[in-house]
Amino acid sequence: xxxxxxGLEIKESKVLxxxxxDLLANYQVYYQNLRNFHWNVSGPNFFELHAxxxxxxxxxxxxxxETAERILTLGARPLSSYQEYIETATxxxxxxxxxxxxxxxxxxxxxxxxxxxxxxxxxxxxxxxxAGTASLMSDYITAKEKxxxxxxxxxx
Numbered sequence: 001x002x003x004x005x006x007g008l009e010i011k012e013s014k015v016l017x018x019x020x021x022d023l024l025a026n027y028q029v030y031y032q033n034l035r036n037f038h039w040n041v042s043g044p045n046f047f048e049l050h051a052x053x054x055x056x057x058x059x060x061x062x063x064x065x066e067t068a069e070r071i072l073t074l075g076a077r078p079l080s081s082y083q084e085y086i087e088t089a090t091x092x093x094x095x096x097x098x099x100x101x102x103x104x105x106x107x108x109x110x111x112x113x114x115x116x117x118x119x120x121x122x123x124x125x126x127x128x129x130x131a132g133t134a135s136l137m138s139d140y141i142t143a144k145e146k147x148x149x150x151x152x153x154x155x156x
Contacts (some may be wrong), residue, residue, distance in 0.1 A: 004075040012128040017076040019121040020133070024067045025079055025088035026117060030110045031060040033094040037103040045100055056107065056147065063140060070133055101155065108151040115144045 002010045034057035041049045068078035079088060086093075091113050094106050118137045125133035 006073060006132070008074065008128065008130055010075070013074045013076070013130070016121065016124055016128060016130060016133055017071055017074055019117070019124055020067055020071045020074075021076075021079045022088055023114070023117045023121060024064065024071070025085040026091045026110075026114055027060055027064045027067060028082075028085040029089040029091045029093060030114060031057055031064060033091070033106060033110060034060060036094055037097070037107065040098060041100055041103060042098075043100050049100055049103065053103075053107070059143065066136060070136060073132070074130075104151055104154055108148055108155070111144050111148050111151070115141060115148070118144070 004010050004013055034053050038050060038053035038057060041053065068080075071078040079085060091110050094103075097103055097106060118140045122134055122137035122141065125131075125137060
């Protein structure tokens, strides 16, 4: 049985790397959607949404870095071009969305997509005895569930 530098089976790590790269690509598109909304939001809730979108894209930026570094830790190459992100991600670019409520709905939908991917990755990490990836996913899931709850409350 071949293992990587951190002692995990290479064969099982490949599955995790695929899931992490999928997550990374989706995070990058989500991040850019948030930047778009941060820059282009207007209306009576401008200050509130402008700040919330910034908070979320800062968290996404950190998750992008941590996810890419986890892929490297597992001995693989993270996706790193916009073309790879667009081809891989299921989250789509939010083009020309100017209505604030639609922005929030899109962010909530993007978060739910990320949550699904993180739960799948968590399950794969646990079955591969990869506590590092499992811990990272667990933290992401907890934060996203709270964000989805808050955005849902905003939309009511």
